[in-house]
Amino acid sequence: MDNISISLKENESKEISEIRVDGVIDTLTAAELEEVIESLLKRDRFKMIVDLAGVEYISSAGWGIFISHIKDIHENGGDLKLANMIENVAEIYELLEFDNVLKAYVSLEDAREDFGDTISSDNSKKKGHN
Amino acid sequence: MFRRPIKEINAEFKAEEKYLDSIQRTVRESCIAASMNKKEITSVLLAIEEGATNIIRHAYLYEKGLMRVRIVIYKKLVVFSLIDYGRSFQPDNSGKVDLHKLVESGRKGGLGFYMIQKIMDSVEYISTAAFNELRMIKRIHKEKEKGRPFLRWMLTLRFKFSVWTFIIVSMIIGGSIYYFDHEISDGMYRHKHETVQALGTTIAAQASGYLINNRSDVEFDELLVSYKRANPELRLIVLTDATKMIRAHSDDILFIRKQYQAPQGLNAYIYNTPQTFELGNEDVEFLVIPIELRDHLIGKVYIIYTTEGIYYQLADARTQIVILTMILLLFGIIGIYLLSDYFVSPILKITHRIRRFTSGDLETELPLEGAEEFFEISKAFNQMITRLSQDRKNIAAREKMAKEIEVASEIQKTLLPNKLPEIQNLDIESFYRAASLVGGDLYDIFQVSEKRYCMVVADVSGKGVPASLVMSMLRTVIQIYGRQLQSPKEIIVAVNDYMKINIPPGMFVTVFLQIYDVETNEIVFVSAGHNPMVYFNSDTKKIEQLNPKGMPVGLPTRDENKFADSIIEERRVMCDDDCFIIFTDGITEAPNREGDQFGIERLEEFIVAHAPDSEIRMSALSEKLIDLIDDYTGFNKATDDISFILARMQIKSSTPIEKQKSENRLLVRKINSDKA
16 A cells, blocks of 8 residues: 655754655555654754655645744754655645745755855765765 | 535545545546546645545544545536535635645644645535535636537537548449459450451562562552551551561561561460550550461561550540549548438437436436437437436435424424533433434433422334424423422323324334432432343442333323322432433344344443442543443444433532531441341
């Protein structure tokens, strides 16, 4: 049935956390995502990008996570950005006028860029270390 | 307000999260039926999920419950209703939810409702005593489909019929034209070859005389030239003698007396059979005819001729035939189309009638006309309409009845005590649940004088509306006589006198009636054929069944005093922590899946197990009992009304006098039991 898988990638130098979610974010699976976001907030990491490329559906429980934390995140100088929404999800995002509250990007790069200047180069550095 | 609905879907689900999928599926199918687009369906499903989740979580608090989904599809909108029978929920400020306020508050609570409001065109929350309904309306935005009419026309029966007839007729005509054309052209070619052959033979015959007589070459040459001139299809005629020397040539006289060379690749020894070869740009035939005299070959006639003339002749004829056929076909198609119109028009008529039927016209019938097949369809349709309209009338009547019963149920509810009186030293709780909308059970607790309270549990024989009406009457009578008369026996006798005149024949009521005195803590009770009262003695920790004899109320008796004589009044002084339950047989006769009854033993066990706990409130005990019964019956729908009064003596104000009194009572009881 409904499943969710979440992977977290943290960029140390820029303090950006990228959360990649796959599956369905609904009543049953939302708690898992919320845990991840709350653990980041606890560690004072307020810059996050949620990669929704693999998410087919987000119920209000899912949107609720973003909406309920966004104020806290903004007040701490961070942001929660959504990236790679598929058409179905994007339609709901627009219909519900969440674009007033949450920023969405077509690609991860766009979202990263919006956080700061030279993140792409940063990224390549990281690869070099590996 | 609205037009008639196109379709209505009703479904009931258990209010559990695992059934969300099934609910979604039902909704999705309805959305597709309402021809919503993909985007609308996705959003509607989201809203439904929110609504349903809300019911599971907040209306039922994750406990057992049912959720009804009703979807009514109209032409331009769909009404989705989620109905539950749990706690009603108050939407925040009962107005529009604002996204920014949600963000400010950092709460998730209102988001579901916000989403529903955003997705749906109208949202209403209706809360009544019996149910809550979340009613959501979604408009259908039908896209303008361009080019669709043409496509639809392409799909009509008429068009298909015409196309198929056209194809079949064309194939037949084309096939026969091809066949005849083939035959004719073959014949023409054969004829041409035969003509040339005959000509060649004539020349050969003439030539044999000429060769024998050795006449002038020139003379014969002229003969050949004139032949060629007379037959334009001839390209060359050459006459040779046995040594292949040319004796006459239709083209040029200069070739005479030279050797004849057959065109390249052709065999000059194949006689009387045309060989085809290419000369210049045209295909020509090469024919060799031997000149024989008494079986001796004395010369040959070579003829080169063309058949192209036939080709042009044929091409002309074909063009004419094709044009003619086209014109005929065109008229044919028009004819077919018009003809199919004639055949299809009864279908259109029936369709039109069915449309009117779906939009509510149940009266006009289809005229019985047209071909036999349509006659039958019309007849069957008329029968169907008649049946349907009858059914509809029946349904309407039944709905009206159901409505009336609902009203009766509402009225009846107001007849049951909505609040129990506070009784000194007595923790008391009552319960009532009707098996159907209207019940035949009665319980009542009311004050009859300053220190005395009357408690009644009764069960009217039969069910439904008649039983409920008798119950209403009974309550009124007991309330009146309970205040006027002193002892329970007097009261029940007076009630019986009234009831036996006014109760419908064949019906009766069993009643347990007791008066409790606050001063003496004494209960005085009578039973008119009712179940025993289960009494817990806190001293012995044992159960007693108190079951004074008595006839049911409302039975006709020949002897005036028979009822009064049958009633025996009993009394008992209650001690601290004593406990009793007066109930109807809905409890003891509640069946489980196997049909076994709950039984009085289970009830007694229950009381013995819980009554000694002096901390437990009767309200809690009552809930426990209901749970026990419900667990026992499982999903079996209750077949009988359940009602009971549950009470316990609880001497709160421990003034010395009260304490003394209580101790005295215990002492008296001990002495009495010792005596026994």
